[in-house]
Amino acid sequence: MMDYNKMPLLEEDISENLVIPNYVKIYDIIFNLIVEGVIKAGDVVPSENKLANYWKVSRGTVRMAMRKLEEDGYINKTQGKQAVVSTHALQYKDGFQWLFNPCIENCVDTIDEIKISAQYQPAVSTLLMSWGIKSREI
Structure with missing residues (x-):
């Protein structure tokens, strides 16, 4: 098992x-440790309780991160057993923060086109015609 006391602390929000x-x-943090090779395939990840105490957060917060790591295939968890880094965890993938901050710096892509498409059900047109209502194209 890796020494969780050497893990980085949670950073304060910049703004x-x-x-x-x-x-x-x-x-x-855990994702970067896996990608950098600090935590290797087969290594045991510290328990949710230990990590929660270390980072001074609730166990539920750690559980959410661990669940997402498991969903993304970086760790394997079994009920009643410790989480282990997956053997195929070295597939490179972006971290998770990009979802919350997609454009901190060097954002140059502009939105220059928006496409909208709509479809209608022909059955509705037929039904309206059977009631004597003429449908118009939009």
Whole structure:
């Protein structure tokens, strides 16, 4: 098992406008440790209780991060047993924070086109015609 006391602490949010949930920060810390090879395939991840105490957050916060890591295939969890880093966890993937902060710096992509499409059901037109109502194209 890795020494969880050497894990990074949770960083404070940089600005008031950008608030990243703690479970996202925890996900990214563990994710980065896996990608950097600090935690290797087959290593046991510390328990949710130990991690919650270390980061001074609720166990539910750690559980959410661990559940997302499991869904993304980075760890394997079995009820009543400790979480283990997956053997195929080295598939590179972006961290989780991009969902909350997609454009901190170097944002140059502008929205220059918006496409909207709509469909109607021909059966509605037929039904209206059977009632004597003429349908119009929009």
